[in-house]
Amino acid sequence: MSGDLLFFIEISLAGLGSGALLALTALAFVLIYKATRVVNLAVSEVLMLGGYLFFAFAAGLGLSAWVALPLSILGGGLLGGIVERGVIRPMLGENPISVFMVTVGLGSILVGMAELIWGAEPKSLPAFISTTPLFLGEAYVSRKIAVAFVVAGVTISVFLALFRFWRGGVALRATATDQAAAYSCGINVPGVFSVAWIVGCATAAGAGVLLGAIGGISTTMGVFGLSALVVVIVGGLDSILGALIGGLALGLIQSWASTYLGGEYTSVVTFGLLIVAMMIRPYGLFGTHEIERL
Template sequence: MALFLEFSLIGLASGGIYVLAALSFVIVYKATNIFNFATGEMMMLGTYFFYLFDTQLGFGWIVGLGMGLASAALLAIVIERVMLRPLIGRPHIILVMVTFGVGSILRGFAGLIWGPNVRQLPETLPRKPIFLGDILVPGKLAWGFVTAGVIAALFMIYYKFSRAGTAIRATSTDQITAESLGINIRAVFLLAWALAGLLTAASGIITASVNGVTPQLGLVALNVLAVVMLAGMTSIGGVIIAGLFVGWMETIVGAYLGAAWQSFIPYLVVLVVMIVKPYGLFGEQRVERI
């Protein structure tokens, strides 16, 4: 039982880190109706920005973190403004394919600049393991979970109670009505992408603090995709629950059945859920009238 509890806590901690990137998926989709397949690469490049400012340029981790997050938000704004806004009104499949292309460009750019080898980030998270009785949780993973939880909580407060969050919620409900009420839709789009840039960079930095960063870090977004599909594309709160569940399930399956099972069982569960509930466990069903 103690071993099961230990694996469960490790899984929940891993899932907590997924939550941040999954929130970036949802906030962009809710505000713009764009499914951003470049999320993983934004996550990876935001981490490299932190590495650049902190380690390569020597600004220190506090300044490097601020500059890295700001650069990630600026990158997201550029993607929305330069590559996606000119395509407003085009079929959604075109926008989806553009985000695929953006992801490939970002991954190639990172490979050219930093190469394929693992780069280690500075020791920003305590390494000392945490003991809960007989249960051991790796220190970096535990503190990464705490950090991710604080960021997610701050985001939820901002989204729920700020005027900007209200504008995003209004836009996600009905863009035409929101614009008729004086909401600047284009500004909401930029804000949603900027928030997505911040969230993905934070998720990437926490993940890379444990494992290091390579151009392949963006592949973590495949796990995040499972979280988003399980929760439903429109549920902020559902993403948190689904992220914790997917992280827990991956760890438990890997511990008891092996890595081969771990690589597909979570996606099998998501597939079954999608067959039964196409809008996810917490997503809202949208009816479009023509």
């Protein structure tokens, strides 16, 4: 195999790895949006907080990584539940922009809290994934990225299956389609809201731990969430499949752009893509277009 081609494959594999993390974060956006029609920008900060919680449990309290990881995920879920009950539920029925701005405000609060508790300087997480490289054929893949890819892939597949076959998943889909109708069918719509926020934020926190394991944690790591937001807009805000495909695709594109054009081109390519996609398919590649009645 020629060196150029091998290099390209390695770059692409790394891209798929970070794409899987993007997909996982995008999944958090989609879950919350599907149930409550809220674009929760604070997903980015929950992701950051997931990384810090892991740091606190594993480095601060000295817990084993296998205890710290579920605790961080639980922490994210707990935060999601509290936020949904305390802040989002009272905003029910308000204009979506207001609710969006509430989540922007929440994000700011979370960043400030993290800085108050842990300080502003970046930290690295205690290693819990072995660093021995992995080889797919001749191509080198970082083991952390491979683990991230597998975890994200499995999680998203589980969610896709749950949505199709589990009663709760059906309830969520019903709620997404028509809240009032779902409510009158005896579906516990407020319950669905809570579950969606808890699961969504837990997912984001988990993604944060994986992201932190690869690149370290900082209070500004939430910007990763902006890329995930691009994924959900391009893939469709209410489409899990869109999150998966969009995440992997954006991971690849970002990886190629930063290697062949230069790191500074990543964001311009990402957002350029977003604008082009929006002009062609305003409601995402896999999203549903809502028709406005006169």
